[in-house]
Amino acid sequence: MTLKKDPDWWRGAVIYQIYPRSYQDSNGDGIGDLKGIIPRLDHIARLGADAIWISPFFTSPMKDFGYDVSDYCDVDPMFGTLADFDALVARAHELNIRVMIDLVLSHTSDQHPWFRESRQSRDNAKADWYVWAEPKPDGTPPTNWLSIFGGSAWQWDARREQYYLHNFLTSQPDLNFHTPKVQQALLDATRFWLERGVDGFRLDTINFYFHDKNLRDNPPLPPQERNDRTAPKVNPYNHQMHLFDKSRPENLEFLRKFRATLAPYGAAAVGEVGDSERGLQIMAQYTSGGDKVQMCYPFELLQPARVTADDLKSTFDQLAAEAPDAWPCWSYSNHDVVRHITRWGLPDTAARSYIVLLASLRGSICLYQGEELGLPEAEVGFDDLQDPYGIEFWPEFKGRDGCRTPMVWVSDNGNGGFSTAEKGWLPVDPRHLARAVAVQEGDAQSMLAYYRSVLAFRRAHPVLRDGDMGPITTKGDVAQFLRRGHETLFCAFNLGEGAASVRLPEGTWQTVGAELGAVPVETGEIHLPGWGFVLARQV
Template identity: 55%
Template sequence: MNRNDWWRGGVIYQVYPRSFFDSNGDGVGDLLGVVEKIDYIASLNVDAIWLSPFFTSPMKDFGYDVSDYRGVDPLFGTLEDFKQVIAAAHARGIRILIDQVLNHSSDQHAWFKESRSSRDNPKADWYVWADAKDDGTVPNNWLSVFGGPAWTWDSRRKQYYLHNFLSSQPDLNFHCEAVQQQLLEDMEFWLQLGVDGFRLDAANFYFHDRELRNNPPNHEIREGSIGVRVDNPYAFQQHIHDKTQPENLGFLRRIRQLLERYPGSATVAEIGCDHSLRTMASYTGGSDALHMAYSFDLLTEQCSPEFLRRTIDSVERELADGWPCWSIGNHDVVRVMSRWALGEPDHMRGRLFMAMLLSMRGSVCLYQGEELGLDEADLSFEQLVDPYGIRFWPEFKGRDGCRTPMPWHDQDQHGGFSREQPWLPLADKHLPLSVAAQEPNADSMLNTYRRFVAWRQDQPMLTDGSMHTLHHDEALLVYERRLGDQTWVCLFNLGDSARHFDLGASVQALDAPSASAVFDGQCVHLPANGFGFARRLA
């Protein structure tokens, strides 16, 4: 806890409180559930916990619609319960990062209620309001991420308000100085309580184009560009006016100035835009903006060696002195064991993803359940609660499948998550993968994760070394890490058959947890879904 730069190479474990552990038997996970399972988190050898929102909220978007930035929703507990989370984590050398949903509030927030009441109240310009066109239609062509126009008519003000997400999530107006100042004060409230930093939701959405200019069409989508969902018209535009505005960087610098007053605190930003790597570089470069950021580059269905090599090379080229935070899963995307393992709980492939993620240059976010090898839960339409999934069913099934409860044991249908029916059903196929089932097996996915994270923390090469790719083909991905006069080679076989590879020089195998590569002089044998690490010999 004494290293102020812990975040450089740190491993952050994302807890989605609703689905982690229910301590009071109401079917919903809560803050005291995190306290009760804190020793489990500590056993993963992670540096920090990222807590998804627990703030006061009507829960239209399950906490990402905040109605009080300083309050704890009774569903999750009390402010005293949150203080217990901080105390329990800090006692075990674990830091706490909390989600900050600054781009928008709930329409139930007192600020919005006042703002919509008239055009001349003290908070009239705290949200983004615009007059209708002469024919009554919306001010421009901007679209909501969740489908349809990004504007909703308000009969009180007789104007439209902007919402990049649900209509119940009106966008705050960051062109208003009072809004910026208020949000910074609310963030400092949590820093004074002892939090160690923030995950910034939708960090490039804060500012909008003052002139409300139309976005141009995205012609690439008409050509069926790879990896882009075409069931949502949001992809039909180039989002150059509704987000990622140049003024954004100024506010992010103000956040960094705030955190500088709390040594050891850090920010990790979520970046979602067409040129995410360039944005990450500008947001994390130097020492006056954000500490680190992650994009959606590895949260897609693509996982070929060529795609991974291209992504790594782009990050290394674009970020310069910026700092990446890698992630292959979170609460918004299909679980990686379904996206990249073809829907089968193949733990050999899961170990491969683990080793790759934890050996790349940068920090790492792990999503709860990845360490168990959980895949996506299969839910019927009737079981969905996510408004995003309900809107786009059946082509897109939403985010509920990655948010189902953690299985702690396999002794009942609720998997030890709750004594009552959970808010989402626990998948039957997850019960054999429960924590209790994996604990006694030294070679389980869970115990492999524990060993590998601990091994990573003992290797300065993996936290501090440079990185560049050496080779890729239809099955192999090979990259080097360098630090001082040492060079490591990291090899991953994503193919379904064994491969041999000539490294061109002699190497010495490294004893990495679950590594399966066999090195012989300058040659390496990699079984299907195998990986290995070696030190180059002078």
């Protein structure tokens, strides 16, 4: 089944992220796979998501769990076959779910045939497909650029007697987007998946595609301006202003070519903007004008500290100033950050308020698998760690394994119904079993039931998907705004544990969202308990 082509399907969509290694194992090897996802699509359909985003499943040596691609146009045997992928797409479309896949275009694995050829000599056909550079006269790297995964972003290669650039692991060399043939090869790979029925792409590290051709050093970032939104606090990557190793202006023209490739298929893309200083500016550049990618998600709502009313106002004020027509895609959790329940220390009451907030903001939204169950970050011991990032910076930073542990479907076995193997690739945190899907399924008061209700409320009020959003105003812990379109909704959220109050705008208002626990609308001031919220429709 092919879904009806709708060039605007992405606008306001709810996208559910699947980390395939950890969703469902169909063959008992302890690792999730594409076949395993297929019977679980009913869970996603019942949740109310419009699309799924599947993290990489391409052929890979798995040094970074699929984000090191060695073949853009095939499925790694660990995850199945192209036929399995086709079956997944067909079933998703039967359920009216669109399929987005994760494209990692900025770099490949060092096992990719392109890199194997490129590193053989300085004059082969792919010699300039990667970023090669001469050492400084003293033999040190060409620039001061740093890798997100620690150390220099340059690795010496004895064959060419040159350094190659890697923004991540040394086994993830960066492609040279200044070479036209590289761009064409990547667009061809994109078209390969579009022809197989893919509805869109999540573009990993979208602002890392181009580097400065002049190889200028990054300037230092003043200590008072440093934050840990892109890399953990202990990583010296945060000590630089990343002007020349990423986020280069040449990227805009490539994104126009990418958008033109998507257009005949009615497909869409959401880009990950990995920049803690200029994330909103870059998102504005990449999504404005209607000729680049449709959506980007910056890290403002993925930040380590809990998002406050003032944070929310600052983010949306800056977005409005940079590019009012830019389209964000917001999320609280994903496969790279500590789950927000733990990261922000949220009790269930607060978690419920925050998901209603997310569903009320202008933009599309991403939900990460297990978020709908209210899963906290898993505890993973050092001996069970798989993530090279965590191993490098342990124990100050424990890596990303805690958010990547298997999805829990049932509570009566140690693997949570994820696998029949004695042990999965990562262990299941015993605390997660009590929040398994089967446990919550029959409970009308469960977090799962609440997420379903929130997404149903969003569908019932299309203004939340594609309507205008007025400026956010704040008073203490309360953030409030209007959504205008098919109707006008007043939204106010107490993002603190203490009681607060809010006053309705002029006019006649009617409570909506009572099924979500919205505080009833009354005349005069409305009293909000800690984490309470108001949703009201103008009549």
